[in-house]
Amino acid sequence: MSPDAHPSPIEQTSEDMLQPHERPSSPAGGPSTQPATPEAGAGAVGAQSVAKVAHEVRLERLRAFYGSSEQVKGIDLRFPPNQVTAIIGPSGCGKSTMVRCINRMHEEIPGARAEGRVLLDELDVYDPAVDVIAVRRAVGMVFQKPNPFPTMSIFDNVASGLRLTLGRSRRGELSHRVESALRGAGLWEEVSGRLSSPGVGLSGGQQQRLCIARSLAVDPEVLLMDEPCSALDPIATLRIEELIEQLKQRITIVIVTHNMQQAARVADRTAFMLAGELVEVGPTDEIFTKPTDPRTEEYVTGKFG
Amino acid sequence: MSAHGATPDRLARFAVSPRRRRADRLARGTLLAATLVALVPLVLIVYYLLVKGLGAWSWSFFTTDPTGSTFFGGSSIGGIKSAILGTLEMVALASAIAIPIGVGVALWLVEYGQPAWFANTVRFFVDVLTGVPSIVFGLFIYIVLIIGTGSTYAGYKGSLALSLLMLPVVIRSAEVILQLIPGALRESALALGAPRWKVIFRVVLPTALTGMLTGVLLAVARAAGETAPLLFTAGHTNKTSLSLGGFMNSLPYQIYSDVTSPTTEVVNRAWGAALTLVAMILILNLVARLVARRSRLA
Numbered sequence: 001m002s003p004d005a006h007p008s009p010i011e012q013t014s015e016d017m018l019q020p021h022e023r024p025s026s027p028a029g030g031p032s033t034q035p036a037t038p039e040a041g042a043g044a045v046g047a048q049s050v051a052k053v054a055h056e057v058r059l060e061r062l063r064a065f066y067g068s069s070e071q072v073k074g075i076d077l078r079f080p081p082n083q084v085t086a087i088i089g090p091s092g093c094g095k096s097t098m099v100r101c102i103n104r105m106h107e108e109i110p111g112a113r114a115e116g117r118v119l120l121d122e123l124d125v126y127d128p129a130v131d132v133i134a135v136r137r138a139v140g141m142v143f144q145k146p147n148p149f150p151t152m153s154i155f156d157n158v159a160s161g162l163r164l165t166l167g168r169s170r171r172g173e174l175s176h177r178v179e180s181a182l183r184g185a186g187l188w189e190e191v192s193g194r195l196s197s198p199g200v201g202l203s204g205g206q207q208q209r210l211c212i213a214r215s216l217a218v219d220p221e222v223l224l225m226d227e228p229c230s231a232l233d234p235i236a237t238l239r240i241e242e243l244i245e246q247l248k249q250r251i252t253i254v255i256v257t258h259n260m261q262q263a264a265r266v267a268d269r270t271a272f273m274l275a276g277e278l279v280e281v282g283p284t285d286e287i288f289t290k291p292t293d294p295r296t297e298e299y300v301t302g303k304f305g
Numbered sequence: 306m307s308a309h310g311a312t313p314d315r316l317a318r319f320a321v322s323p324r325r326r327r328a329d330r331l332a333r334g335t336l337l338a339a340t341l342v343a344l345v346p347l348v349l350i351v352y353y354l355l356v357k358g359l360g361a362w363s364w365s366f367f368t369t370d371p372t373g374s375t376f377f378g379g380s381s382i383g384g385i386k387s388a389i390l391g392t393l394e395m396v397a398l399a400s401a402i403a404i405p406i407g408v409g410v411a412l413w414l415v416e417y418g419q420p421a422w423f424a425n426t427v428r429f430f431v432d433v434l435t436g437v438p439s440i441v442f443g444l445f446i447y448i449v450l451i452i453g454t455g456s457t458y459a460g461y462k463g464s465l466a467l468s469l470l471m472l473p474v475v476i477r478s479a480e481v482i483l484q485l486i487p488g489a490l491r492e493s494a495l496a497l498g499a500p501r502w503k504v505i506f507r508v509v510l511p512t513a514l515t516g517m518l519t520g521v522l523l524a525v526a527r528a529a530g531e532t533a534p535l536l537f538t539a540g541h542t543n544k545t546s547l548s549l550g551g552f553m554n555s556l557p558y559q560i561y562s563d564v565t566s567p568t569t570e571v572v573n574r575a576w577g578a579a580l581t582l583v584a585m586i587l588i589l590n591l592v593a594r595l596v597a598r599r600s601r602l603a
Binding site (some may be wrong): 103105108110133134135136137138140141143145147149150151152160161163164165211214215218 | 419487489490492493494495496497498499500503504507508511512514
């Protein structure tokens with residue numbers, strides 16, 4: 001972790017993270033400081049006026065298995081910092097499985113395992129010395145169905161991200177961080193007056209933004225979104241998409257989607273997967289307008305899938 | 306075409322056939338009859354408890370111990386204070402043993418449960434235990450803690466027998482509820498970077514709390530109403546015993562010994578004690594539900 005990229009006091013004082021296994025910050029600044037793109041410096045999202053440089057994720061020969069069946073068959077793929085990468089492909093092609101390997105959630109399923117490397121900047125998250133919990137704090141995840149914790153209020157849902165991951169001593173600025181996470185998720189205006197009411201009382205779209213706020217509260221470097229809008233109506237979907245646009249200024253975003261219009265709207269780059277393999281990846285407009293692989297063309301033009 | 310304009314042909318095609326109408330009426334009637342039949346004893350039990358039990362209730366009924374001197378026209382047969390306190394103490398201790406262990410077993414089965422063969426073996430034994438007659442638990446404690454140690458009856462031995470009885474009920478009901486908690490909830494907590502124990506204690510358990518309460522209360526109610534496991538573990542005494550180390554009276558035992566008495570007064574005391582037992586369980590139920598609702602959004 002390069003300290004200059006992390007003004008957050010929480011990350012600097014984090015004892016829970018395995019310091020010795022942090023990514024080495026190379027003398028030249030390392031890849032983490034590399035994306036000196038204009039928007040990286042202008043990361044003013046809500047109350048978060050802190051410039052934050054996003055991080056890069058790279059998959060190397062990634063294979064994922066459920067028991068003996070191979071669902072992801074050796075993928076090499078780079079998710080550049082400060083960009084939204086969409087993963088498209090028919091159901092069962094391994095999109096979700098691949099994404100779940102990035103924050104090591106794949107291994108939570110009994111009998112599931114992964115091979116190959118997932119590099120968060122230069123850190124291999126599958127390195128035996130790496131703490132899986134530290135990986136998940138750095139790589140947030142938003143799921144298909146909004147799933148706020150049913151016993152918790154709106155405030156507690158967002159705070160849970162911190163309470164579940166941090167020790168007692170670092171909870172001082174809890175309410176400040178809850179507010180900035182809610183602002184970051186574009187939900188603050190709607191819920192600031194009823195923070196103590198149940199999180200499940202919100203509408204579907206608000207619940208999903210609450211879940212995004214919950215992830216943001218932990219200050220992740222990467223956000224994985226597994227079909228985050230598939231349970232939402234078009235207006236709620238639009239709000240999430242606007243949010244993604246803002247969030248990418250400080251977080252690297254990977255979004256799995258079935259909706260190709262959505263990929264076209266939000267993603268800088270799009271990857272097309274088929275039967276566990278990566279068929280093609282490139283800038284979104286190229287994938288949709290002049291794909292090099294005929295299978296990609298058939299899929300994006302709706303001939304199958 | 307509006308309904309009024311339908312031709313008779315068309316109406317006949319869309320009308321409910323008389324046969325189906327009959328079948329429907331028959332099915333509904335049968336189910337209603339079953340419900341009413343089941344309702345009869347339930348209503349009668351409550352009715353008799355109230356009519357006979359309330360008659361026995363009085364201030365001294367709750368504040369005096371049974372005297373046991375009824376044959377010689379003694380002034381008073383006494384109340385059921387020792388039985389109430391005995392039941393409260395023994396069931397409280399039994400709950401304190403069985404609920405944490407039972408919930409712990411259920412958590413292990415659902416949240417970890419590896420290796421699977423061992424988890425399935427545990428489930429099998431829990432199922433077997435659920436079906437074991439309650440007197441067998443009493444017998445087990447009798448053999449191990451009374452014959453085995455050459456000692457005598459004691460309240461805590463009754464508690465142990467009751468906790469054995471409660472354990473499988475708590476485990477089974479808690480397991481069912483824990484399995485109902487959506488996996489997505491655990492996943493989202495894990496994906497936040499929460500350690501598994503925090504996921505369990507902060508997310509899974511609070512979500513399951515209300516549901517678990519039902520099963521736990523069922524176990525408590527069952528233990529509170531059992532006579533058999535106490536017969537030769539807690540012994541019997543008319544005196545109030547605050548120490549779980551001594552002989553101990555209990556409501557079910559009091560009912561059991563009173564109801565066989567030739568004296569009407571004593572039989573009425575059994576009714577009063579039965580109503581007390583039911584009232585205690587009802588109050589416990591209400592209090593627990595109230596507490597659970599309060600703690601929902603603490």
